[in-house]
Amino acid sequence: MASIASRSASQALRTASRRACRASVKAAVARTQAASYSLLARRAGRASQAPSILGSRGIKTLDFAGTKEVVYERSDWPLPKLQEYFKNDTLALIGYGSQGHGQGLNARDNGLNVIVGVRKDGESWRQAIADGWVPGETLFPIEEAIQKGTIIMNLLSDAAQSQTWPKIAPLITKGKTLYFSHGFSVVYKNDTKVVPPADVDVILVAPKGSGRTVRTLFKEGRGINASIAVWQDVTGQAKEKATAIAVGIGAGYMYETTFEKEVYSDLYGERGVLMGGIQGMFLAQYQVLRKNGHSPSEAFNETVEEATQSLFPLIGANGMDYMYNACSTTARRGALDWAPIFEQANLPVFEKLYESVKNGTETRKSLEFNGRSTYRQDLAKELAEIDNQEIWRAGKVVRSLRPDYKPDSE
Numbered sequence: 124m125a126s127i128a129s130r131s132a133s134q135a136l137r138t139a140s141r142r143a144c145r146a147s148v149k150a151a152v153a154r155t156q157a158a159s160y161s162l163l164a165r166r167a168g169r170a171s172q173a174p175s176i177l178g179s180r181g182i183k184t185l186d187f188a189g190t191k192e193v194v195y196e197r198s199d200w201p202l203p204k205l206q207e208y209f210k211n212d213t214l215a216l217i218g219y220g221s222q223g224h225g226q227g228l229n230a231r232d233n234g235l236n237v238i239v240g241v242r243k244d245g246e247s248w249r250q251a252i253a254d255g256w257v258p259g260e261t262l263f264p265i266e267e268a269i270q271k272g273t274i275i276m277n278l279l280s281d282a283a284q285s286q287t288w289p290k291i292a293p294l295i296t297k298g299k300t301l302y303f304s305h306g307f308s309v310v311y312k313n314d315t316k317v318v319p320p321a322d323v324d325v326i327l328v329a330p331k332g333s334g335r336t337v338r339t340l341f342k343e344g345r346g347i348n349a350s351i352a353v354w355q356d357v358t359g360q361a362k363e364k365a366t367a368i369a370v371g372i373g374a375g376y377m378y379e380t381t382f383e384k385e386v387y388s389d390l391y392g393e394r395g396v397l398m399g400g401i402q403g404m405f406l407a408q409y410q411v412l413r414k415n416g417h418s419p420s421e422a423f424n425e426t427v428e429e430a431t432q433s434l435f436p437l438i439g440a441n442g443m444d445y446m447y448n449a450c451s452t453t454a455r456r457g458a459l460d461w462a463p464i465f466e467q468a469n470l471p472v473f474e475k476l477y478e479s480v481k482n483g484t485e486t487r488k489s490l491e492f493n494g495r496s497t498y499r500q501d502l503a504k505e506l507a508e509i510d511n512q513e514i515w516r517a518g519k520v521v522r523s524l525r526p527d528y529k530p531d532s533e
């Protein structure tokens with residue numbers, strides 16, 4: 124139901140002239156969000172029966188395995204309250220990559236006043252137009268959007284945030300709010316040179332997922348988890364503003380953190396288990412199977428396909444012990460024996476990685492590489508090399524045999 128309501132709302136949004144049809148857009152959006160909120164409210168209702176939860180509606184202290192943490196929930200921000208809160212604001216979304224797309228469309232669907240600022244005639248400019256942002260009305264060159272905005276959402280690539288800072292900084296005048304989705308620029312200020320003016324609130328909302336997921340979860344009536352943090356609170360309202368914007372861009376639950384903790388954990392996680400580590404583990408396991416005479420399909424099935432299609436979703440649903448319990452006793456015995464061996468082998472690598480994040484090595488590499496004018500082509504070249512690895516070529520054939528396979532999704 125939620126996704127049907129969501130689709131009709133976005134269709135209404137696309138076809139409506141933004142100004143003339145603001146009322147009908149808001150009505151469609153209200154339906155979408157009402158559906159989203161009702162799902163979350165039901166979940167929150169169930170959660171509030173758990174004995175470990177303290178606190179009023181919308182703000183909860185939860186016991187995370189013995190450590191108490193505060194979690195904010197979007198039920199505290201019904202749509203009318205959210206729109207009222209931002210009624211005098213213009214959210215200037217600078218940059219239209221994965222996050223710009225997801226956050227911008229969600230905030231727009233939530234009826235907030237959003238404009239986009241990107242360099243003219245670049246790839247993002249084209250994508251923004253395709254998503255219904257209108258040049259001169261809701262789409263502007265970067266500097267112009269910042270001048271028009273009251274909340275400056277810096278969603279340029281982290282390298283571009285550093286490169287453009289000398290031009291951007293003077294435009295972030297008193298009374299505006301500076302927003303990031305990563306602690307990167309301000310935490311590593313010695314490398315990025317991004318030092319916010321002293322008279323503006325500086326806040327962070329970092330969705331825990333790609334911008335595409337920010338969008339799809341919103342359309343499904345769910346909300347992504349997001350970290351929120353305050354770097355500088357001039358008005359005394361910075362945390363409240365961060366929580367409200369998080370809801371505006373499609374977050375369901377907000378976890379409080381600091382800019383430092385957010386950037387350290389994020390850089391570490393994506394280099395580790397989330398992306399770098401998983402590719403390394405898959406490749407290592409696959410290579411040994413191949414060296415020992417296993418066919419590509421067997422090596423792929425036993426490494427990637429079973430993981431992603433069968434076992435990892437079980438971890439996601441109910442945890443590691445649940446996944447173990449779904450497997451044979453033979454598998455359980457072996458996995459229990461080998462898990463500590465992998466843990467010990469990997470610990471020094473993770474220690475080294477955390478240090479490389481903390482001392483800024485990872486930041487400097489990223490600034491250098493992604494600051495090149497050829498960053499898109501350079502990244503594409505390396506990703507094409509991965510695509511061409513035997514494991515992933517074999518994977519294409521395995522995927523094509525799935526019952527729900529759609530050729531154009533490759």
Ligand SMILES: NC(=O)c1ccc[n+]([C@@H]2O[C@H](COP(=O)([O-])OP(=O)(O)OC[C@H]3O[C@@H](n4cnc5c(N)ncnc54)[C@H](OP(=O)(O)O)[C@@H]3O)[C@@H](O)[C@H]2O)c1
Nearest residue numbers: 218219220221222223245246247278279280283304305333
């Ligand atoms: N993606 C994620 O999963 C994720 C998750 C949480 C937080 N974040 C954070 O969100 C922020 C945005 O990330 P993202 O992944 O959405 O974007 P991204 O792909 O890293 O950056 C894309 C944007 O940066 C612009 N850009 C790049 N170089 C530029 C330059 N020299 N001058 C002007 N614009 C330039 C691009 O415009 P052109 O098209 O014109 O090149 C595009 O609009 C980052 O701080 C990131 O760390 C990302």
